[in-house]
Amino acid sequence: MERRLLHLLLVYFSAWLLLLQGVSSMQFTRDDFPDGFAFGAATAAYQYEGAAAEDGRSPSIWDTYTHSGRHPEDGTGDVACDGYHKYKEDVKLMSEIGLEAYRFTISWSRLIPSGRGVVNPKGLQFYNGMINELVKAGIQIHVSLYHMDLPKSLQDEYGGWISPKVVDDFTEYADVCFREFGDRVTHWTTVLEPNIMAQGCYDTGILPPNRCSYPFGSNCTVGNSTVEPYLFIHHTLLAHASAVRLYREKYQAAQKGIIGINMYSLWFYPFTYSAEDIGATERAKQFIYGWILHPLVFGDYAETVKKAAGCRLPFFSFHESELVTNAFDFIGLNHYTSVYSSNNNNAVKTPLHDLTADVATLFRVTKNDTPSPEFLPGNRVDPQGLQNALEYIRENYGNLPIYIQENGSGAPDGTLDDVERISYLEKHIAATLKAIRNGANVKGYSMWSFMDLYELFGGYYNWHYGLVAVDFGSAERRRQPRRSARWYSDFLKNNAVIRVEDGFVSPASHAQL
Ligand SMILES: *[C@@H]1O[C@H](CO)[C@@H](O)[C@H](O)[C@H]1NC(C)=O
Numbered sequence: 373m374e375r376r377l378l379h380l381l382l383v384y385f386s387a388w389l390l391l392l393q394g395v396s397s398m399q400f401t402r403d404d405f406p407d408g409f410a411f412g413a414a415t416a417a418y419q420y421e422g423a424a425a426e427d428g429r430s431p432s433i434w435d436t437y438t439h440s441g442r443h444p445e446d447g448t449g450d451v452a453c454d455g456y457h458k459y460k461e462d463v464k465l466m467s468e469i470g471l472e473a474y475r476f477t478i479s480w481s482r483l484i485p486s487g488r489g490v491v492n493p494k495g496l497q498f499y500n501g502m503i504n505e506l507v508k509a510g511i512q513i514h515v516s517l518y519h520m521d522l523p524k525s526l527q528d529e530y531g532g533w534i535s536p537k538v539v540d541d542f543t544e545y546a547d548v549c550f551r552e553f554g555d556r557v558t559h560w561t562t563v564l565e566p567n568i569m570a571q572g573c574y575d576t577g578i579l580p581p582n583r584c585s586y587p588f589g590s591n592c593t594v595g596n597s598t599v600e601p602y603l604f605i606h607h608t609l610l611a612h613a614s615a616v617r618l619y620r621e622k623y624q625a626a627q628k629g630i631i632g633i634n635m636y637s638l639w640f641y642p643f644t645y646s647a648e649d650i651g652a653t654e655r656a657k658q659f660i661y662g663w664i665l666h667p668l669v670f671g672d673y674a675e676t677v678k679k680a681a682g683c684r685l686p687f688f689s690f691h692e693s694e695l696v697t698n699a700f701d702f703i704g705l706n707h708y709t710s711v712y713s714s715n716n717n718n719a720v721k722t723p724l725h726d727l728t729a730d731v732a733t734l735f736r737v738t739k740n741d742t743p744s745p746e747f748l749p750g751n752r753v754d755p756q757g758l759q760n761a762l763e764y765i766r767e768n769y770g771n772l773p774i775y776i777q778e779n780g781s782g783a784p785d786g787t788l789d790d791v792e793r794i795s796y797l798e799k800h801i802a803a804t805l806k807a808i809r810n811g812a813n814v815k816g817y818s819m820w821s822f823m824d825l826y827e828l829f830g831g832y833y834n835w836h837y838g839l840v841a842v843d844f845g846s847a848e849r850r851r852q853p854r855r856s857a858r859w860y861s862d863f864l865k866n867n868a869v870i871r872v873e874d875g876f877v878s879p880a881s882h883a884q885l
Pocket residue numbers: 442590591
């Protein structure tokens with residue numbers, strides 16, 4: 373009797389689980405999002421502007437990288453979308469699509485060519501022109517100050533972000549931006565994705581300034597993979613916090629904007645259900661989220677990070693700890709995909725591999741350990757991972773105001789009929805709404821990218837993320853809205869209903885891959 377009851381209960385329970393997971397079809401409209409929520413799209417200076425040597429702009433470390441011949445097939449951002457000359461046309465397109473917000477980045481070396489000191493009037497003119505055009509179009513202006521494009525002069529002078537000198541220079545640059553543009557900018561983001569740039573720029577060294585050391589990366593001439601990623605993050609946090617303090621003390625009351633930092637967000641599932649892999653997954657989360665959030669919320673690095681890095685981890689003085697604690701009005705997330713984590717005791721020790729190899733797992737995520745292509749943003753579609761990430765942050769760091777600042781799907785072909793992108797975006801917007809309904813404090817969603825850009829991995833022809841296609845083969849860089857642009861427009865302007873039919877059940881384990 374008892375056994376039968378148990379059996380019945382089990383059957384009932386599994387049916388319920390299935391119902392919860394499998395049949396999660398939902399429908400919603402733009403109006404289902406809370407008041408004040410803003411939908412937008414993003415670009416970034418080096419990937420969009422072009423005019424790299426025009427009107428006084430000086431090279432950044434990203435220019436150095438693209439001209440180094442490491443990936444000649446990718447080309448350079450010298451012309452990119454030629455946004456420097458075509459921004460008016462682009463704002464018109466944004467307006468036609470119905471973007472509520474546009475997030476772009478400022479090129480530090482266009483504004484202050486020597487990195488510090490004299491401000492370039494042509495740089496001011498360009499950003500003022502763009503900002504005014506957006507104001508006229510009634511589009512909210514979200515500006516990010518830094519995306520991997522440190523002025524080359526500062527890199528050469530003192531090694532850039534691995535020196536504490538960057539804190540004052542960044543603060544001075546931010547000051548110029550707040551002073552010149554802050555009357556119209558509603559959202560400031562200081563630095564994009566430092567938690568993953570630490571790996572790409574200073575551990576494996578595949579991204580500018582291409583610093584790494586044997587045996588962790590192989591093609592670097594300078595660097596130290598075991599210490600520099602920690603220095604980079606430490607100085608990024610201090611520079612960020614210093615800019616926030618300046619904004620709060622000098623500008624916020626009058627300008628009424630808000631300011632935050634961005635992080636790369638990636639969801640982790642254990643590769644197997646072994647205790648080791650589950651532990652590795654936890655450590656990976658504490659690194660990817662906690663490396664940035666723990667200091668900003670609690671004033672210090674998490675124990676996991678301290679334990680992994682030991683004496684290589686810089687420490688916050690009492691004064692610095694005070695400076696970083698609560699130094700944000702919001703957190704921006706760039707979220708694309710999910711990966712599997714496994715414990716790997718044999719993994720070489722580098723900062724991100726300190727996480728235990730956990731993050732060797734970043735690049736070793738599939739059942740056959742295929743390297744990076746699987747990791748490229750947008751490849752694995754797992755909207756549930758976004759919802760999990762939002763809920764993880766809420767549970768561990770409090771109900772912080774969150775903006776999803778980048779999310780999107782890249783396609784190797786540049787088809788105008790991008791139904792797969794639409795499906796990806798629909799599912800991720802649905803996941804965002806679900807997280808909000810579960811109590812997450814999400815305030816905005818901005819997709820990557822407004823138009824095809826010079827892509828970080830693959831240049832112009834391998835990955836297209838845009839709502840708007842760009843013909844990079846034509847001198848005029850002809851723009852053409854994709855089907856996804858019409859879909860977004862319908863959602864934003866006509867309150868069109870989105871139906872996510874099949875729900876999204878995340879793979880519970882690699883066995884299902
Ligand atoms: C190092 O550079 C060489 C020559 O450019 C290239 O063939 C090789 O793939 C690079 N190795 C890595 C790990 O990037």
